Amino acid sequence: MNKLPVWIDCDPGVDDAAAIVLADWLEELNIVGISTVAGNAVLELTTKNALQICDLLKRDYPVFRGADHPLMRPYEAGESFHGADGLGGAELPKPSREAQSLPAWDAIYETAKQHGGRLELIALGPLTNVAIALCKYPDLPDYLHRILLMGGSATHGNCTPCAEFNIFTDPEAAQIVFRSAVPKVMCGLEVTEQAYLTAQELKNIGSHEGAICRFFRDATPDLLRKNVEAGQGGWAVHDACPVLYCARPELFSGKEAGVFVETQSELTFGKTVTDLYSDKKFDEKNTFVVLDIDRSAFVNLLTAAVTQI
Ligand code: RIB
Ligand code: CA
Secondary structure: OOOEEEEEEEOOOHHHHHHHHHHHHOOOEEEEEEEEOOOOOOHHHHHHHHHHHHHHOOOOOOEEEOOOOOOOOOOOOOOOOOOOOOOOOOOOOOOOOOOEOOOHHHHHHHHHHHOOOOEEEEEOOOOHHHHHHHHHOOOHHHOEEEEEEEOOOOOOOOOOOOOOHHHHHOHHHHHHHHOOOOOEEEEOHHHHOOOEEOHHHHHHHHOOOOHHHHHHHHHOHHHHHHHHHOOOOOEEOOOHHHHHHHHOHHHEEEEEEOEEEOOOOOOOOOOEEEOOOOOOOOOOOOEEEEEEEOHHHHHHHHHHHHOOO
């Protein structure tokens, strides 16, 4: 099989961890690099967490540090939705190695050139690193096949009534990405909140003795509780969606739309304004907005991935 080369830019984050495990397991994908950004936790923690997740997988994927704050504003630690350590309090051994010395944006560009335009850039956190790479290297769009991102929403928010966390954390970076020439796939809250694991499905996973299952058994209880208290069906594994879409697009549906980001208004700051449901349309349809997922297939595939070891 001619695997798709994928780069994962992330802010682990328990659902980022699930996304990396899934990408490692899916036979259609070949992880060629991982970069980290401040988001769910400070950069030092998201980088440590990414290295620990690679150790959990017994993989030596190169990990590159990215931005420790958004483009235009200081980093503000959120309510540490993923716990103070970013991994829901689950204990993992110290990383066996260090991150690479090259900054994330330089590594993304070099790797994209090496793959001659086939590289799938999967962005699972604030888009700061991707924006910096696009600004520093104007020809980067010539070398990226797509940017598949978890972020935004056509209808609602989880950080404010209008804004989803990854976009809200760095709206200026997100605007740069949505205005870029790279074909984009947006997995917003419409689809990612459908990609949940129920308490019973998580219990099934936790009943396995493998190291990865033990990690998710320990890392997810608080997240499950918070999601259910917010009225969702279970733990929303947001970041697994762009990964699964990249490998198995047939499990999803969506529509082309115009998507741009609000960066000025105080009330709607960080909103991904989409023309999906309006009679007034933007001049261009710059993004494929994913709207639905085959949840049972998602649950089966993610369960298979996390029980692999
Ligand atoms: O809103 C969900 C997103 O914010 C996910 O990427 C999660 O990891 C957090 O970063
Ligand atoms: Ca994330």
